[in-house]
Amino acid sequence: MSFDKMNFKEAVQNRRSIYQLTKKSPISDDRIKEILSTAVNDVPSSFNSQSTRLVVLLKEEHTKFWQIVMDILKGIVPEDSWEHTGNRLNGFMNAYGTVLFYEDPAAIHALQKQYPQYSDKFPQWSEHTSAMHQYALWTAFETEGLGCNLQHYNPLPDEKVAATWEIPLEWSLKAQLVFGQPQEGARENLGKKNQKPLEERLKVYGA
Numbered sequence: 001m002s003f004d005k006m007n008f009k010e011a012v013q014n015r016r017s018i019y020q021l022t023k024k025s026p027i028s029d030d031r032i033k034e035i036l037s038t039a040v041n042d043v044p045s046s047f048n049s050q051s052t053r054l055v056v057l058l059k060e061e062h063t064k065f066w067q068i069v070m071d072i073l074k075g076i077v078p079e080d081s082w083e084h085t086g087n088r089l090n091g092f093m094n095a096y097g098t099v100l101f102y103e104d105p106a107a108i109h110a111l112q113k114q115y116p117q118y119s120d121k122f123p124q125w126s127e128h129t130s131a132m133h134q135y136a137l138w139t140a141f142e143t144e145g146l147g148c149n150l151q152h153y154n155p156l157p158d159e160k161v162a163a164t165w166e167i168p169l170e171w172s173l174k175a176q177l178v179f180g181q182p183q184e185g186a187r188e189n190l191g192k193k194n195q196k197p198l199e200e201r202l203k204v205y206g207a
């Protein structure tokens with residue numbers, strides 16, 4: 001099943017957080033780029049701000065990113081809790097790639113100027129816009145057999161990352177989607193989804 005073939009319901013139901021990943025990909029880098037391009041072109045944004053910027057790091061570039069995070073955290077995390085943090089970071093490092101989700105504040109400022117009545121709302125809608133891109137890619141990657149997990153190590157590595165990949169310093173990093181071919185059995189061994197009762201979370205009127 002792939003992005004082109006899986007129906008929407010299957011894709012939504014299949015998406016999970018998978019942490020046991022490998023440095024392999026079941027699809028080509030060109031296919032990854034194609035999926036990223038579809039997300040950038042077709043995921044909606046508030047007032048059509050198109051404020052999302054994606055930086056995609058594959059293979060050695062991906063490893064370099066997680067090494068930056070690890071170096072920074074090593075200086076902060078107490079030694080007696082390092083084992084847990086280090087293991088977690090090694091897990092991310094042992095994946096194939098990471099998508100960095102940024103929002104460009106210039107796009108937000110332009111809208112605030114154009115629509116001052118919504119000025120205080122645009123930063124929040126920018127977060128929503130980023131989340132829509134995150135979800136679309138997470139779901140799309142999983143339809144291709146890539147496993148993903150979503151991380152939030154910003155803002156610790158922001159400056160070093162901006163300098164390393166020539167990313168404008170003013171872009172705001174929101175999240176990191178780690179992806180790779182799952183280790184054997186990783187998807188199958190996931191626990192059942194922990195789902196609170198639907199009745200508490202869904203109300204339908206007028207049906």
Ligand SMILES: Cc1cc2nc3c(=O)[nH]c(=O)nc-3n(C[C@H](O)[C@H](O)[C@H](O)COP(=O)(O)O)c2cc1C
Binds near residue numbers: 016018149151193
């Ligand atoms: C907005 C959002 C933020 C999340 N942040 C993190 C995170 O920082 N680290 C992490 O390991 N998982 C993170 N997750 C993953 C959730 O914990 C996970 O999606 C949830 O427990 C449901 O499990 P599932 O993804 O396997 O369906 C995040 C998920 C969402 C939607």
